[in-house]
Amino acid sequence: MYDEKGQRYLDCINNVAHVGHCHPDVVKAGAQQMEQLNTNSRFLHDNLVLYAQKLQATLPSKLSVCYFVNSGSEANDLALRLAWQYTGHKDIITLENAYHGHVSSLIDISPYKFHQLSDAEHNPSVHVAPSPDVYRGKYRADHPDPATAYADEVKNIIEKVDKKGAAIRRSTCCTGAKHVREAGGVFIADEVQVGFGRVGSHFWAFQLQGDDFVPDIVTMGKPIGNGHPMSCVVTTTEVAEAFMSTGMEYFNTFGGNPVSCAIGLAVLDVIVKDDLQGNAVRVGRYLVSQLEKQKEKHSLIGDIRGCGLFVGVELVRDRVKLTPAAAEAQEVIYKLKEQHILLSADGPHRNVLKFKPPMCFSAEDVDEVVQKIDHILTELEDALGLKLHSVSDKENEGGKRKVGVTTASCLMQSDEKKCKCFPTFSSALNIIFNSFS
Amino acid sequence: MYDEKGQRYLDCINNVAHVGHCHPDVVKAGAQQMEQLNTNSRFLHDNLVLYAQKLQATLPSKLSVCYFVNSGSEANDLALRLAWQYTGHKDIITLENAYHGHVSSLIDISPYKFHQLSDAEHNPSVHVAPSPDVYRGKYRADHPDPATAYADEVKNIIEKVDKKGAAIRRSTCCTGAKHVREAGGVFIADEVQVGFGRVGSHFWAFQLQGDDFVPDIVTMGKPIGNGHPMSCVVTTTEVAEAFMSTGMEYFNTFGGNPVSCAIGLAVLDVIVKDDLQGNAVRVGRYLVSQLEKQKEKHSLIGDIRGCGLFVGVELVRDRVKLTPAAAEAQEVIYKLKEQHILLSADGPHRNVLKFKPPMCFSAEDVDEVVQKIDHILTELEDALGLKLHSVSDKENEGGKRKVGVTTASCLMQSDEKKCKCFPTFSSALNIIFNSFS
Known part of the structure; x- marks a missing residue:
């Protein structure tokens, strides 16, 4: 990066400029498509299909339905709507210090934000599990089995919520995934910060859980368009069908427009091409x-x-x-x-x-x-x-x-x-x- | 517009492509800025300031604080957060058949959407006033004074809500604005569909209410970037200060990035240049x-x-x-x-x-x-x-x-x-x- 006086800065923080600031392939793809056509999502365009296919190829085959939106916040809000509809309940397990976005529904599930609010404003459907931090967290490296201990915390929340009558909860933390699934909940993997190869060994951070682990919903954001405002929610046909069954059409004006998709395609190509x-x-x-x-x-x-x-x-x-x-x-x-x-x-x-x-x-x-x-x-x-x-x-x-x-x-x-x-x-x-x- | 076979279509519906599909000035502004720098909103950039100034010049001077976001839905959700914080209450008056966006908080205030839900799912803080439609609405052209009749509907809602103990409500319909203000509520003007000169006689549709009418919050979207995902919330210093006083920083990754601002500036220029x-x-x-x-x-x-x-x-x-x-x-x-x-x-x-x-x-x-x-x-x-x-x-x-x-x-x-x-x-x-x- 360069400041207004031309001074060069070494950039260690811009995860949004994922493939590099102003990568020429991405700029070219965006500029060319802007010149040709940019419509809203009521119109079909090849780019939308091509991009959905290319994105899906990076994911387990069960995750086959894509919703294109404009920001990580829109993605996480839609993920909540999908989860609420599929499970029929509003309970959510989220992690200590988590941040999932700035729209009002996400402040509710972001302790990083809502800890700044009074208790009265906390959403009673939101349950906070300790963050599996083995350095400073509740169970540390000297604990004989921190993974199970953190998972048990999730299990305890599920049991407590059950007693209050709510049968199902959904999104939660890693090791607790099994417990959430057993209780009929869904697992939302928020890849807004960590997706698209950032973790190195895998394209998606949830894949660190093992090859057989498949979340019900994956949300994407920041790096997806190298700075261009776009994002995506991918889910299973089961979850998507439950959402469709409400009869309420999901419409997003800018989401999945041909320019965003052209840029998204270029980003995926560069990740591969530049290894x-x-x-x-x-x-x-x-x-x-x-x-x-x-x-x-x-x-x-x-x-x-x-x-x-x-x-x-x-x-x-x-x-x-x-x-x-x-x-x-x-x-x-x-x-x-x-x-x-x-x-x-x-x-x-x-x-x-x-x-x-x-x-x-x-x-x-x-x-x-x-x-x-x-x-x-x-x-x-x-x-x-x-x-x-x-x-x-x-x-x-x-x-x-x-x-x-x-x-x-x-x-x-x-x-x-x-x-x-x-x-x-x-x-x-x-x-x-x-x-x- | 042209389809994939090159067939020309006369476009009577694309209000998002506000200044014309692929307007060369807008494409050029976007492409040039993409080549130069696109950072997220933690970085200041002249384009952000220039755009805020130019946008503000189209508005009453009281509306002086801009929040840049990525979609009309993000804008309306932020408007709700601003209103909730400023008034200290969650009651909202919205109009019959209204649609304000796709994020979960906005489904709540969009009868167009939530009429598809069961009664149990309706948000009790949301109050629906009849739409002032003099053709098919509750009070029609043959009514001696439909404007007052529709305004009285808003007044009645306010009185009913007061009796339930909630002292303040906010956003509402035109003629009821006076009543909302008197009750300490704020008035949100949703210009996502109708702003940026579309109504012809005025740059903003709320200005049809008279030169002395100033909403507390104005939200913008669709046409603002000629298809580029961007939007804006503009409000008064009073409302913005109340929001800031929570200590909760508002951060939006893509909002106000230099490319979006360059495109927004070009759109404003073309509106004037091409009259x-x-x-x-x-x-x-x-x-x-x-x-x-x-x-x-x-x-x-x-x-x-x-x-x-x-x-x-x-x-x-x-x-x-x-x-x-x-x-x-x-x-x-x-x-x-x-x-x-x-x-x-x-x-x-x-x-x-x-x-x-x-x-x-x-x-x-x-x-x-x-x-x-x-x-x-x-x-x-x-x-x-x-x-x-x-x-x-x-x-x-x-x-x-x-x-x-x-x-x-x-x-x-x-x-x-x-x-x-x-x-x-x-x-x-x-x-x-x-x-x-």
């Missing part, structure tokens, strides 16, 4: 390995986690107490910006440095940003009088948690089982594991 | 005058109404009983399509032919479509054995209603007072008069 998913694996792994080296040097780095090119670095003042280093994270962001690097901090405590760069991010880019983080952390730690060795020692005494490279690099080495238990960032969207809350 | 608002006055007036001539010939035409290039022709089997001629309307649409003209039917009875062409629609285009409608109606009436004179006579006996040219042409001759009382189409969006429900 961006492979790049996410390779550069993501390199990024984590370089960050792990920094963790060995800097006591402020408490945890490194993520998949592919979606990586979080949690800063703490104390590796045992996990005191969030929010001011320090902000300082890193500001200092990096002065040095022409864009990075952001996130998480409920705003102490997680969040890497979600365009997917063409390179190893050289990793070197540039990590080197500068190294300098900034060194200065910060000098100023704060923090030293590593004593902290590291305490950490090793503190529990069963392994130190350094081991923990997170196994995450990056396509260790899917590990990856499953490491959702991380806040403000990312989640109803499901690929939450990264 | 499309003036064209809407002139061609709209000519369209109505030509349709009135058809009404003198064809008993199937019951009513002609609208403003500028938003015109409806209501077909009836009987001008006294007003029996909706839905099948005949459908037949007209199909026959026109065979002859390469696109027109649609709408209204709660699907018997209103709805003209909302791109704003570059010409007098020659009017001649082409009206001539073909003439032939089709002649054939239909021959087949049905309908004759005009007897019907016309009955109509004159039936009430005080004037016949033919007089009624609707006065509408078109910028007779705003009349125009106010003739909202018409269904499926158009409305919380306010510019409903055209």
